[in-house]
Amino acid sequence: MQQGMVRIEAGGYTPLFRDEGGPPFIAVDAFLLDQYPVTNGEFARFVASEQRxxxxxxxxxxxxxNYLAQWREVAPQGLEGIENQPVxxxxxxxxxxxxxxRGKRLPNVDEWEYVAMASEEAPTVGDDPDFQARVLQWYSTPAITRLPDVQDTWRNYxxxxxxHGVVWELVNDFNTALVSGESRADSELENSLFCGAGAAAAVDPSDYAAFMxxxxxxxxxxxxxxxxxxxxCASDVPGAKGVNP
Amino acid sequence: MTRESVAALVLLLMVCLPLTAGQPELPDDSVYQLGGSWTKHNGQQLELAELAGRPRLVSFVYTYCEHTCPTIVARLKLATDGLEGSIADDLQITLVSLDPQRDTPQRLQTYMQEQGLDERGWLMLHGDPDEVLGFAAMLGVRYRPMGERDIAHSNMMTLLDGAGVVRYQSKGLGDDPADLAEAISQLASEEQ
Incomplete structure (x- = not known):
């Protein structure tokens, strides 16, 4: 296993939106995930090597x-003070x-959301309203002005x-999210914008954080x-494909 | 080196050079900066940058689609049927498959024949899922598998100039077709 990654065992989650007649539960194969978000320091080493x-x-x-604006605005002299903050x-x-x-890949939505369900104690908190409320609390806090070093952040199961609670995170297949954006409550997708998407419907509207x-x-x-x-970043576990319980 | 071999070398250079040195450098805002390898409907390999040189109207489809894809193709036909002058010959409608697994190049070839799409005016592209994702993201196209058979996707049509710079995007089928027609004629007047 690459240093700084943890193994996420196979499992799955209930997606916020699912297709009409589609599976209520999405299976996720075992995979590896970075323990911490990528930091400014790590990204600087990448940029030094891949100058494009x-x-x-x-x-x-x-x-x-806005690309890497914090490098010129917050830390124009090297990366002083922000080196270990999430980039x-x-x-x-x-x-x-x-x-x-790094020989890795971005996690996909299903992988990310699956790991995001874990509390400190359990891999899936299910319908624990207490946990959902805590996540939502983080989300409704105004953007923090100074990001914490990645080591100083909350650790899950x-x-x-x-x-949760530090920065939003990119996923590889972000463009599978199809809400038209005209209305926050709009779960029916506009048929003129999307082909064949009318069947998508919210499964669990109470998970407001997932909706956000x-x-x-x-x-x-x-x-x-x-x-x-x-x-x-994430990586495949060799031989882990299709061995879901 | 004999005179003949020098002559042969010179000839070779003359033939080969325009393919590389003759390729003008892409502008910074060209979507072809993305790079990547694709396969055409006729099985030929193609680097994305080789799409430069002709203006294009790009859409993402899958050939098994029963919903709006046939409408997209019909609309693309409509938008280009009335074109006159050099743009009519230059513009190539480029359809990228969102379903690389089922839409093999052979299947794309068959689809072209079924739809009566001629090779001069139309091109269909097959790429691996990662390339498709990257190109779709570049053009702001969203798509998602829906169940076993369908793929929900943006009905986006993008007009690219010969260098691969986005000139117009029609986001939905509700847009006025006249806007696209106007963008094409604007491009045609510039290219003359």
């Missing part, structure tokens, strides 16, 4: 002008390139740190570099 992803070189099709203002293209450089993540992904563009958005 440096702020001064990156092509505008891969990131907007933010990275676009999906850049995050993907980073994981690829799997040993994964900072999944879904809505965030559905409004995200692959070039967007957002100050409250970071990422971590």
């Amino acid at each position: 992803w440096a702020p001064q070189n990156i092509k505008p099709v891969f990131a907007d002008s 933010t203002n990275v676009s999906w293209f850049a995050a993907r390139a980073y994981c690829d450089w 799997w040993g994964v740190h900072g999944l 993540r879904y809505a965030f992904r559905s409004s995200y563009g692959a070039r967007s570099s957002i100050s409250s958005m970071g990422f971590r």
Whole structure:
């Protein structure tokens, strides 16, 4: 196993939206996930090696002008003070390139949401309203002005740190979220915008935090570099495909 | 080196150079900066950057779609049927398959024949799922498998100029077709 990664055992979760007649439960194979979000320091080493992803070189099709804004605004002298904070203002293209450089990949939505269900004590908290309320509390706190170092963040059952309450995190298939965005309550997708999507319906509207993540992904563009958005990488476990219980 | 072999080398250079050196550098805002390898409906390999050189109207489809895909193809036909002048010959409608597993290049070829899409005016592309995801993300196209057979997807049509820069995007089938037509004629007037 790569250093800094933890093994997530096979399992699954109930997605917020599911297809009409589709499975209520999505199985997830065992995989490896970074224990911590990628930090500014780690991302700087990537950029030093792959210079096309440096702020001064990156092509505008891969990131907007906010790309790595904190490097020039908060820590223009090296990365003093922010080295161990989660890297933010990275676009999906850049995050993907980073994981690829590390021989990893971005986690997909199902993997991320599955791990996000874990509390400190259990891999799946189920309908624990207490846990949901705590996650929601984090989400409704105004964006924190100073991000914590990744080591100082909340740790869940799997040993994964900072999944909730620090920054939003990118997933590989963010563009599978199809809410049209016109209305927050809109779970019926507009048929003129999407082909054959009318059958998607919310499963558990009480999981408002999951709904927020879904809505965030559905409004995200692959070039967007957002100050409250970071990422971590995942890897396959050799031979783990299709061995779900 | 004999005179003949030098001549042969020179000839070889003359033939080969335009393919590489003749390829103008892509602008920074060209979507072809993405790179990646694809397969055409006729089985030929293609690097994404090779799409440069002709303006394109790009949509993402899958050939088994029973919902709006046939409408997209019909609308693309409609949008281009009345074109005149060099743009009519230049513009190539490019359909990217969202279902690489079932839409093999052979299947795409068959689909082209079934739909009566000629090879000069239409191109269908097959790529591995990762390339499809990247290209779709680049153009703001969203899609999601729905059950075993269907893929919900954006009805987006993107007009790219010859360098691969986005010139117009029609996000839904509710948009006025006249907007797309106008964007194409604007592009045609610039390219002359």
